[in-house]
Amino acid sequence: MKIITCFLLSLMLVTHAGSALAESVEITQTINLYSEALKKGDVNAIKSLVDGEFYKKNRSLLEQNSNYPEFLRNHFQRLELIVEEVLQKNDAIADVRVKVTSPNGNGYLLYLKLKYFVDGGWKIVKESRQN
Numbered sequence: 001m002k003i004i005t006c007f008l009l010s011l012m013l014v015t016h017a018g019s020a021l022a023e024s025v026e027i028t029q030t031i032n033l034y035s036e037a038l039k040k041g042d043v044n045a046i047k048s049l050v051d052g053e054f055y056k057k058n059r060s061l062l063e064q065n066s067n068y069p070e071f072l073r074n075h076f077q078r079l080e081l082i083v084e085e086v087l088q089k090n091d092a093i094a095d096v097r098v099k100v101t102s103p104n105g106n107g108y109l110l111y112l113k114l115k116y117f118v119d120g121g122w123k124i125v126k127e128s129r130q131n
């Protein structure tokens with residue numbers, strides 16, 4: 001009986017760890033899609049990856065500024081965005097630290113908060129930057 005109980009507990013822990021790892025991969029994929037959209041100036045892709053406070057804050061740029069795609073391409077095209085840390089607070093909220101570096105080595109840290117939406121997956125809801 002003890003062996004079965006230990007096995008079941010171990011299986012539950014492995015299943016939970018596997019689930020968290022899968023979600024971490026999904027979160028990283030969302031950040032990678034966001035990075036590519038920034039580099040391409042693809043505002044439609046960006047709009048599909050953001051929500052909440054972040055979308056409200058950038059709504060006019062994303063929806064009304066016809067020069068914004070070109071600005072994004074010029075600014076982000078040569079930058080490298082690397083996910084350094086994914087801290088999943090629960091099943092629906094995660095904080096992500098992204099290192100942004102230019103070819104000359106200068107850079108900054110980008111902090112993103114993501115939220116899981118049942119009908120849309122992981123989306124960026126908040127962004128802050130630290131030089």
